[in-house]
Amino acid sequence: MRMKKKKYLTERLEAVSEYLYTSVIEDRNFKTAIYDKDYIDFDSWFEKSQPLYLEVGCGKGKFACEFAASHPEINLIAVEREANVIVSACELAQKMGLKNVRFIKCTAEYLERHIQPESIEQIFLNFSCPFPKKKYACHRLTHHGFLEIYKRIMKPTAEIHQKTDNMKLFEFSIEEFSQNGFALKNVTLDLHNSKFEGNIMTEYEEKFVSQGLPIYRLEAYIK
Numbered sequence: 001m002r003m004k005k006k007k008y009l010t011e012r013l014e015a016v017s018e019y020l021y022t023s024v025i026e027d028r029n030f031k032t033a034i035y036d037k038d039y040i041d042f043d044s045w046f047e048k049s050q051p052l053y054l055e056v057g058c059g060k061g062k063f064a065c066e067f068a069a070s071h072p073e074i075n076l077i078a079v080e081r082e083a084n085v086i087v088s089a090c091e092l093a094q095k096m097g098l099k100n101v102r103f104i105k106c107t108a109e110y111l112e113r114h115i116q117p118e119s120i121e122q123i124f125l126n127f128s129c130p131f132p133k134k135k136y137a138c139h140r141l142t143h144h145g146f147l148e149i150y151k152r153i154m155k156p157t158a159e160i161h162q163k164t165d166n167m168k169l170f171e172f173s174i175e176e177f178s179q180n181g182f183a184l185k186n187v188t189l190d191l192h193n194s195k196f197e198g199n200i201m202t203e204y205e206e207k208f209v210s211q212g213l214p215i216y217r218l219e220a221y222i223k
């Protein structure tokens with residue numbers, strides 16, 4: 001479903017242009033469009049050259065901005081496909097005066113078009129859309145189609161950290177990771193009652209935790 005365009009969206013996007021790269025894609029075929037590379041020069045976009053982390057599906061950017069603020073030694077790229085949403089993320093980064101977070105408006109299928117192979121040290125998948133119907137399973141961000149993309153842009157030692165409230169998505173993800181060359185560690189079925197320290201709550205996480213729902217979390221790495 002297409003989201004309704006927010007009032008003044010164009011003006012708001014222009015006002016945060018230093019934070020935002022908008023992917024322009026003429027070829028709508030995911031499979032062929034990625035052969036036409038349009039790599040972003042992260043060394044000149046960020047003020048400092050330092051390890052690159054990636055969040056896919058960042059929503060309104062609460063996690064991305066809080067993570068960036070508490071990890072000045074890391075550059076975080078946050079990707080989101082909805083303009084209506086990513087504009088709020090950029091505005092938050094601007095308000096917080098962050099230098100080490102930048103946003104790409106694109107759908108995850110095009111990550112490889114803009115990010116060089118073996119350049120990412122960590123990927124965050126926070127409360128990705130579950131797409132409960134089987135026929136839409138290929139849109140889940142832990143479907144093997146996406147895992148293959150992540151593998152190509154990840155450094156060999158990189159990790160993927162996933163959090164979700166959705167047990168079915170979590171089970172699906174564990175299977176997909178396990179069958180596609182990843183090993184798992186630090187798996188918890190109740191993050192907020194575990195020994196995990198330093199958790200940064202996302203927007204969706206705050207909502208689910210306030211409803212008393214358990215949060216599932218895992219870390220995946222290439223075997």
Ligand SMILES: C[S@@+](CC[C@H](N)C(=O)[O-])C[C@H]1O[C@@H](n2cnc3c(N)ncnc32)[C@H](O)[C@@H]1O
Binds near residue numbers: 108126
């Ligand atoms: C359920 S929201 C979670 C937002 C945020 N991560 C949080 O935890 O509060 C999922 C977000 O992922 C984005 N998304 C879903 N599929 C995507 C894709 N293929 N590429 C980029 N963003 C995607 C949606 O637009 C939505 O904003």
